Amino acid sequence: MCGITGFVDYNKSLTNEDALNMIKKLNHRGPDHFEVNFYEYENYNISFAHARLSIIDLSSNANQPLVYKHLKLVFNGEIYNYQEIKRDLIQKGHIFSTHSDTEVVIHAFEEWSIQCVDKFIGMFAFAIHDELSQKVYIFKDRAGIKPLYYSNYGNRFLFASELKSLLELNDFKRDINENALLCFFQQSYIPAPYSIYKYANKLDGGQFIIFDLLTNKLQIQTYWNVFDFFDKSKKTSDDYETAKEKINTLFVSATKYRMISDVPIGVFLSGGYDSSLIASLLTKEVNEKIKTFTIGFDIGNNEAPFAKEIAQHLNTEHFEYYMKVDDAKSIINDLAYYFDEPFGDSSVIPTTFISKKASEKVKVVLSADGGDELFFGYNHFELYKQYANQIHKIPEPFTKITSILLFVYSLFYSKRGFKYRKLRLLSEILKSKKTNRHSILFNNLFQISSPYLLNSILNIKNDFIKEPLLNAELFENESDEFMALAYKNYLQYDILKKVDIATMSASIEGREPLMDHRLLEYAASLPLNYKYDGRTKKRILKDIMYEKYLPKRLMDRPKTGFTVPIYDWLKTDLSYLFEDFCSIEKLNQSGYLNANACKEYINQFLSNQQVDETVVWKILTFQMWYFKWIKQ
Numbered sequence: 001m002c003g004i005t006g007f008v009d010y011n012k013s014l015t016n017e018d019a020l021n022m023i024k025k026l027n028h029r030g031p032d033h034f035e036v037n038f039y040e041y042e043n044y045n046i047s048f049a050h051a052r053l054s055i056i057d058l059s060s061n062a063n064q065p066l067v068y069k070h071l072k073l074v075f076n077g078e079i080y081n082y083q084e085i086k087r088d089l090i091q092k093g094h095i096f097s098t099h100s101d102t103e104v105v106i107h108a109f110e111e112w113s114i115q116c117v118d119k120f121i122g123m124f125a126f127a128i129h130d131e132l133s134q135k136v137y138i139f140k141d142r143a144g145i146k147p148l149y150y151s152n153y154g155n156r157f158l159f160a161s162e163l164k165s166l167l168e169l170n171d172f173k174r175d176i177n178e179n180a181l182l183c184f185f186q187q188s189y190i191p192a193p194y195s196i197y198k199y200a201n202k203l204d205g206g207q208f209i210i211f212d213l214l215t216n217k218l219q220i221q222t223y224w225n226v227f228d229f230f231d232k233s234k235k236t237s238d239d240y241e242t243a244k245e246k247i248n249t250l251f252v253s254a255t256k257y258r259m260i261s262d263v264p265i266g267v268f269l270s271g272g273y274d275s276s277l278i279a280s281l282l283t284k285e286v287n288e289k290i291k292t293f294t295i296g297f298d299i300g301n302n303e304a305p306f307a308k309e310i311a312q313h314l315n316t317e318h319f320e321y322y323m324k325v326d327d328a329k330s331i332i333n334d335l336a337y338y339f340d341e342p343f344g345d346s347s348v349i350p351t352t353f354i355s356k357k358a359s360e361k362v363k364v365v366l367s368a369d370g371g372d373e374l375f376f377g378y379n380h381f382e383l384y385k386q387y388a389n390q391i392h393k394i395p396e397p398f399t400k401i402t403s404i405l406l407f408v409y410s411l412f413y414s415k416r417g418f419k420y421r422k423l424r425l426l427s428e429i430l431k432s433k434k435t436n437r438h439s440i441l442f443n444n445l446f447q448i449s450s451p452y453l454l455n456s457i458l459n460i461k462n463d464f465i466k467e468p469l470l471n472a473e474l475f476e477n478e479s480d481e482f483m484a485l486a487y488k489n490y491l492q493y494d495i496l497k498k499v500d501i502a503t504m505s506a507s508i509e510g511r512e513p514l515m516d517h518r519l520l521e522y523a524a525s526l527p528l529n530y531k532y533d534g535r536t537k538k539r540i541l542k543d544i545m546y547e548k549y550l551p552k553r554l555m556d557r558p559k560t561g562f563t564v565p566i567y568d569w570l571k572t573d574l575s576y577l578f579e580d581f582c583s584i585e586k587l588n589q590s591g592y593l594n595a596n597a598c599k600e601y602i603n604q605f606l607s608n609q610q611v612d613e614t615v616v617w618k619i620l621t622f623q624m625w626y627f628k629w630i631k632q
Helices: 016-024 082-091 101-119 178-187 240-257 273-285 304-314 325-338 348-358 371-375 379-392 396-410 418-431 434-446 451-457 478-505 517-523 539-548 566-570 576-581 584-589 595-606 613-629
Strands: 002-009 033-040 045-052 066-068 071-079 122-130 135-140 149-153 156-160 207-212 217-222 265-268 291-296 317-322 364-366 509-511
Touching (some): 002 071, 002 122, 045 071, 066 101, 178 613, 325 566, 371 478, 371 539, 396 418, 451 595, 576 613, 584 595
Parallel strands (some): 265 364, 364 509
Antiparallel strands (some): 071 122, 207 217
16 A cells, blocks of 8 residues: 655656655655656656555565566555466566565556456556556556546646645646535535546546557546446346355455455454454454454444454454544544545544554554445435335426426425425426436435535535436346445545545555455346345345354344544534634635525534534535645
8 A cells, every 4th residue: 555646747847856745745655665766758757656555575675666677657555366467477477576566567567458457356546657658557446445636737747646746736726626516515525537626637446547648648448337237137147045155255255365465454343244244254264363443432323332242252352442532633633634635524533543543553454345335235225216216106298397396395394304305306306307317316315415505505506416427227226226326436435535545644554355346246246135125234245144254143233333423522622623714704715605604504503403414514624624725
């Protein structure tokens, strides 16, 4: 796990020192070694830089950037099956000088060109400069675990693991992308291709860039798309028992791959099904005691006692930490630095806290994200199915009049109430094009904030929603569509980003067994009733758990989730943050917020009136970000 950055500069004004400053900003991602390669060509300067967190082959021979023949490489991530690929390459005549997966990547590219990525099982973002073809190639892993930003503006091409690296260039334009800002307030995150800045973009999972050095032209291509595997024409004919065995085999393989390391490894154990399954499997596969890490709270949802009971049953070396408000203070002060574009998921606070605690014991930690998206774990899925069915029942000629009637009916309910939001949402969906309705429904169910509320607090028109491009006819049912959308959007740009930034801020590597693409490809092909039979969510995963790993008595309880009592603290010990960042004067400075409306909403929150608390958090985090990176 590392940080990468680089540039191609046709102005020939950027220097080795600029590259050095850019990579130093990523020191938390790779504190063990950093290095810069800088080359001057006739028409451009090019630089690749790397900050290393040493995980596999700890020797200096595995440092980057790596140069081999006509190829130069910077690589962030892990290729878990690198040893098998290496054996294939040796049979083809390749000679290796290190034991690292990095060297396997560059040899694989030489052998198979862009098709090399099809052979990789792992998480990665890497860039290759090919002097022979005079092109730069940049790849991102299928699920989008590893971040990659790029900018192609002002006669130069830039890339980096984090935006703060690009901001080290004094003339980088920090103009805010209004569509990205709306995405943040609507959804709490900013999806690809947007970043918060107009002149920078994100690479999406399963995509790669080809940048032609001769023409200064950039192409983006897709080598893997989650929607392809939910195709109703590709459903498996496997019976339920066969499917269970295949899922378990894939799960074992994915988890064992993610144990490959030359440094200590632990597990985030929340007490839920997914993390308990990972911890259970490891205790069967590893000879020594595994380390497990759990976070607890004195108020609100607290799964720590459940996690402790599971750890005792599995006989792990268990570390339990209770988070206090003073711990939150120290983390919140640094949030705007590590999340260098607005990010509205408050669970990043406990994730960062437990990452820092785990870093005292291990250098790699396994996390259990993805189970809800793969196996129908969210309550949202049922709601989506209900709404979609209601929409389908209305004949197309009557959708416009129905939309008007729903709008009028909504006026009889409180604007803060669920019934009002539901009626207005259905009204808006029926007004839209038929092909866009499911995408709009998905985005609204996963954006906690009401668009009608946002219209009052934003000075920009709230009429933009990033809609994934998909064909609803591809899917067998609405639930498959929703799981695919959740995997593509919410999982990648909220959950995975949160874990990446939180773990990297503590200089440890987070690994995701459930994000193994082989697991997704098979799980997507399963009939819905294997995952949800109308009563039990994650049915197949739970059956595997009870039959092979843990007794039902330890796990049979309602889903609670990983939450932090941030809103209680914001009304008490952390209320000073509103004074520091949300005065009328400061709310006015960006020009994007309606200062009076925001201030009134915050005051309602502080006086315990019924408000959407997530909007209060997004206002605050936007202000903290703005005064860190824009109005410094």
